[in-house]
Structure formats: structure tokens, C-alpha cells
Amino acid sequence: MTERTVISALAALEEGPVKVQGWVDTVRDQKKVQFIVLHDETGACQLVNPRTEDREHISEVISPLAKGTMLTIEGDLKHDERVKLGGLEVKISSITVESAALPETPIADDSAIDVRLDWRFLDLRTERNNLMFRVQTTFVNAMRQYWIENDYIEIFTPKLMASASETKAELFEVGYFDRKAYLAQSPQFFKQMAQSAGFGRIFEIGPVFRADPSFTSRHATEFTGVDAEVSWINSHEDVMQMQEELLRTALTAVKEKHGDDIERVFGVEIKVPGPIPRVPLLEARKIVESRGHKFERQDLDMDPEGEREIGRWALEEHDSEFVFLTDYPASIRPFYHMRHDYDASLTKSYDLIWNGVEISTGAQREHRIDVLEQQVVEKGMDADELGFYLDFFRYGAPPHGGFGMGLARMMMLMLHQPNLREVTYLFRGPNRLQP
Template sequence: MIKNLQEHPDGPVTVSGWVETVRDQKRVQFIVLRDESGAAQLVNSAVRELDPEAPVENGEARLAVTEAISELSHGSFITVTGELIHNERVKLGGLEVKIEALSVITHANPETPIADDSGLDKRLDWRFLDLRRPEQQLIFRIQTTMLHAFRTVWIDKGFIEIQTPKLMASASESRAELFELEYFEGKAYLAQSPQFFKQMAQAAGFGGVFEVGPAFRADHSFTSRHATEFTSVDMEMSWIDSHLDVADVHEELLVTALTAVKEKHGEDIERLFGITVEVPSRPFPRIPLAEAKDIVKRRGYEVPRDDADMDPEGERQISAYVKEELGHDFVFLTDYDKSIRPFYHMRNPENPELTNSYDLIYNGVEISTGAQREHRVEVLIEQAKEKGMVPEELDFYLDFFRYGVPSHGGFGMGLARVLMLLLQQSSIREVTYLFRGPTRLQP
């Protein structure tokens, strides 16, 4: 691997990778070669015609290498054997490889379909080429590190990883924004979230569970933070006293993950994105939604009165306030009105109009919703009726609570949103391996 050349002594080496650039000068040729670990400079003292003083085989071989380099196109994949030389005058890593033999594994078409200034949609059309950029590869290394850190926290706490089905016989939470599909003689739906099955694990006595998996929303939004298929990071845990117990674990997960990202990738993020990773302090600020709206109003913006939620501009304003006053990038907004929460969110015992729930805002954008769940079946039935739902259609779910279930709660979090905000990207399309939206099903 190219990253290992720094520690390799001068001498023979073999490297493979994609041709990034070729500089074909009169007496010397340079290639910048890139693999998934980095880039290196290769050099060939060009032979433009056979040297009568040299052995025929050697002269012919050198001429063949020179001609092959002249014909290389950007993106061709080659293998080179040569002499590694550490040379501090070389700007690219302080080393170069003097080419002795070159083999073209695959030629790339000389006309590349995307360029540095291509728009996002064009780049997504040719995603496999766009992903070759070092910035893009770093995004998914960061994602890997983040998910590993999450799992480490959960596993250390004794949580169990589950994989819930994505084919549902009925709506997972509501009948809105569902993808319906034919299923043999009947119909099925793609799951919006693993919510019901996470809660089933609580009734099964699993205690704490987590899942990282796909979720589907038939949402016609074309915003920078919505997708029809996305990766959801979900957790559910038993033996809680309130939604704030869930928030405690939530912030532990994020602090652990951002610490790992900073330690492993901080320098690369600084170099490629110009961003210094900030590891947040604990505890994260927690502000009741009504108070947050008052703060936003004092800042000169009023959330529309008919909106019981916090709208996007309100999220940006409360984040700006928290950053200015508390120096924090995260804030939990708590105590949401029952009208905008699902039937299974537990009501606040002191004010039944509110729920034991929160939204987590990161750098001005909501990334997660968490809550304590209602575990009393008779209360669940009444709350479902309030929402206009038919309890009989929820029997498979309500059965979980008819045979004993502990108090519990959890959250669901959009992975791409976290990455987008961490790296200050303009859209989740930039940080999703293959994006799916209302008008995109390929590649």
C-alpha cells in the first residue's frame, strides 16, 4: 500500500493504483499514482528512441514503458515495479518510485464524465468515480470509526445487536409516508423504523438493544437532509426512570464517537475539509421546547403559532444561542406537545399535554428523536384512540404489553445527518454511499 512506503527502506517495491496525473516531459515522465491509502510520485527517465549502447532487451523494455506512460489516461489502473527513493525535495510525501517495469491492468476511457467543477447530481450519476476522491473516502472511514465507537459503548453496557425486518404487514408507526408493495397474494410495507420490534425486545427481556440498518420514508422532500432510504441508528433500553436516562446514553455515544474520530482522523479532516473536530463536553444542554421558543423569539425570530414543533429556522436560532452562550454544538429540546408525538410516547405525569421526549439538535439541525415509551397497555390503547388509530389493528404490538414489560425508552438517529453536520457538507447526498430520493434510484 502507498501509505506503507514511508516506513519502507530504499529499494525495490511494487505498487498498484489509479493514475491521477501524468506529466510527460522531454526527458522524464512523472505519474501521480493513488490507491485507497494515499498517493505517490512515480518517475521514469524517458527513452524516446532505442539507445545503441544499451542491451537490446533493456532498451526495448525501457522504450515500451515510456510509450505506455505516454498513452495512460486518468483513472487507468496500473502496477509498477521500481526503486523506492526517499527524497525530501519531492513535495508528495518526500519519496518517489523510479519505474523499472509497468503493467496496465485496465485502461480508463480518456474522456472522463465528471470534473472537479461538476454539479452534485452529475457526480451522483457517476458515484463510483466521485468516491475515488480522498475527501469521499475519508467520509466513509469516519463513518466506520463512528459506528465502531457506538458499538463499543453498547457492547460494554451489555446491549444486544438486533436486525429487525424491513417488510411489514402494516404501518410501523402511522399510515403516512409508507412504501407499499405487492407481497405474494397481499401487500406489504417497507418499515419506516424498527420502533415496534425494538420494543418487542424489551418485552422479551433483552434489556438493551441496538440496530444500525435501513429505514424507508415515502417523503417527496427535496431538502438537503431528507432521503427515501437512509441508515438509522436505533437504541432501546429497559429500566429507565425518564427520557433523560436515554439522553444520558445518547450523549455518551456521541462523545465517545467524536473522540475516536478526532483521534483517528482529526488531521486528515483538517487537511481535506479545513475543519477542526470539536469533542463536546457533558452533559449536553437541555432546554424545554416552550423555553427554547421564547429564547428564539427574543433573538428576533418567532416560530409560527400554528406550529407546535420547532421549525428549521428555530432549530438554527436555538443552536446559535447555545453556541454563543454555552459554547456547545448540541442541545436537547425536551417536553414536546402530545399533538406532534406518536401515541406510544409517555405523557408527562405533571402535565399530560406534554411528552417525556426530546429532539437532539446538532449544529442547527435535528438529528434524532428520543423518548420514554408508554408501557401500560390500557394507556397505550387510549392514546392510540386519541390519534384516530384503531387498537384492533395494533393487536400484534399491544400484545407485547399484555404479558409484562419494564419501563423503557430509546431513540432513532439519522447517521447521514450526523456526518453531514460534522463535516459541514451542504447535503446528506455528499455523505451517503448511494443516495435514494424521489427522483433517484440509480446507480
């Protein structure tokens, strides 16, 4: 039995018998010849059937084929530079319809995103979307390899929790036998537990749930989080340095494997970052204001337009798509962020901005139990509800820090896509639970 050859491998073969399998993209049913453009998961090729009397049984199968019909084709491969689609063609000797598609396709290339998401399995058949998830695979694998090669331990934290990990405002509540549980909005507490457990360096790539009713282009109610935590750091600068090396490694891998295809399909050049500039938040706000932006919010945070403006500044002044904003006020940071010795109103924390959008928050964590308990009280939180978490620090905890990133947001910015919906395999938002 002839083994299947994926379409991307045809170009390297000599002319002769081949077997290809995939789905129909187009059929040109002409009087003397028929052409099929066949796609598989690696690319597309042209199939040809001369309409002669001895081949009428093949012609009758081809004529009614609808877009999306799954085929097995055996035939003869021929290299012909005149063929626009890859310079090769397969002359059909046998054709098997494995699964026929309905004649009317429910979506088109120009369908609205919500319509395409209703039919996501069809939407994903395009070269563009296929490439997107190949890029994501390379990106994630490169990050994982970086951590493994640097002696990190991979952990998988629970997604059912007895209490909030950060704020009750964004929790999904679920029934758990005779009590309530919550879907994890962050692996934060369990990442820190690993530091007290003596793991040293850890990472996790896993689901995160946020009961956030936002309908923006960069929010989702379920997404894949990319998190890391490291022990024995001197400051948040050590965390930033690790994250910078991680992104440099991952983007290098993407550029080397997919750079040409990304530029051809998306019109985007993958830029591997050099040294990423660090700018204290209050200084960044002044830079943004000097460029004409007026902040409406009074909480000293950076609003979305401010992020876009500081991103433009970093690109113009430092030729960098990335910029670290550091030293956030304690008033807008979680209770577990360590504060500066020289100014307790500022934290040893940062946000990472990529192409004008925040992709990550990182910090050195407070590991001293007496200081941590004081900061819990200052934030108006209930120390009793945090008892299990505070226990992590009552039996010795090393100085440590880490960060969290959203994978879909990174993919969106890497490929210059307009929203998370495009780059998420199956998007979940306030009004979407299917498919």
C-alpha cells in the same frame, strides 16, 4: 513475487524495491522524463520514468495513459524531501496496465452534485470522499463498541412489515405474494418488543425507508438508521444520558484517528461534546423568538430556522454544538410517547440538535397497556390494526425508552457538508434510483 505495498505505508519503508497498485491521477509526459501521480485507497505517490533508450518500452506505455487507468508498478522507492508529494518517489522498473480508462472523464471536481452522483464510482475516488467513509467506519464502529462494552444486544429487525410502524403517510407499499406489505419506516415497534422479550438493552444499525417526497438537503427515501432502546429507565433523562455518552465516545474515536486529516481536507475541527444543555421546547421557542425569529407554524414544533437559531444559542451560551430540546407537546408526538404525570399535554421526549439541525428523536415509551390503548384512541388510530404491537404490553413490559438517528445526517453535520447526497454512499431520493 513482490507483495503489494499500499501508498500510505511507503513512508515507513527503507529505500529499495516496492510494488504499488492504483489508478492514474495525472501524467506529465516530458521530453526527458515522465511523471505519474498514482492513487490507491490510502493516498497518492509520484512515479518517475527517465526517458532513456533502454526504457523506451516503459515510455510507450506511459504516454497514452488516461486518468483512472489501473496500474501495477514495480520499482525502486527513494526518499527525497524535494518531492512535494509525500517526500518520496518510485522509479519505475516495470508497468502493467490492468484496466485502461476511456480518455474523456465524464465528471470534474466542479461538476454539479447530481452529475457526480450519476458517476458516483468515479466521484468516490477522491481523497475527500475516501476519508469521509473512513470516518464513517470509525464513527459506526465506536458506537457499536460502546454498546457492546455496556452489555447491549445487537438486533436486526425485518424491513418488510404487514402494517405501518408510525404513519401510513410515509410508507412504501410492495407486493408480497397475495397481499400487500410495507417497507419499514422505523424499527420502533420491534425495538420495543425486545424490551418485553427481556433483552434489556438493544441497538440496531440498519436501513430505513420513508416515502417522503421532500427534496431538502437533509431528507432521503432510504437511509441508515442508528437506534437503541433500554429497559428499566426512570425517565427520558436516562436515554439522553446514554446518547450523550455514546456520541462523546464516537466523536472521541473520530478525532483521535482522523482529526488531523479532517481538519486538512474539510477545514473542520472535530469537537467532542461536554455536558449537553437541556432546554424544554416551549422555553427554546421563547429563546428563539427573543433572538428575532418569528414562527409561522402554530403546532408548537421547532421549524428549521428555529433549530438553526437554538443551535447558535447553544454554541454562544454553552460552547456546545449540541442541545437537547425536551418535553414536546403530546399533540405533535407519536401515541407511544409517555406523558408527564404533572401535565398530560407534554411528553417525556426530546429532539437532539447538532449544529442547528435535528439529528435524533428520543423518548420514554408508554409501557402501561391501559394508558397506551387510551392514547391510541386519542390519536384517532385503529387499535385493531395495532393489535400485534399492543400485545407486547399485555404480558408485562418494563419502563423503557430509546432513540433513533440518521447516520448520513450525522456525517453531514460532523463534516459540515451541504447535504446528505455528499455523505451517502449511494443516495436514494424521490427522483434517484440509480446507480
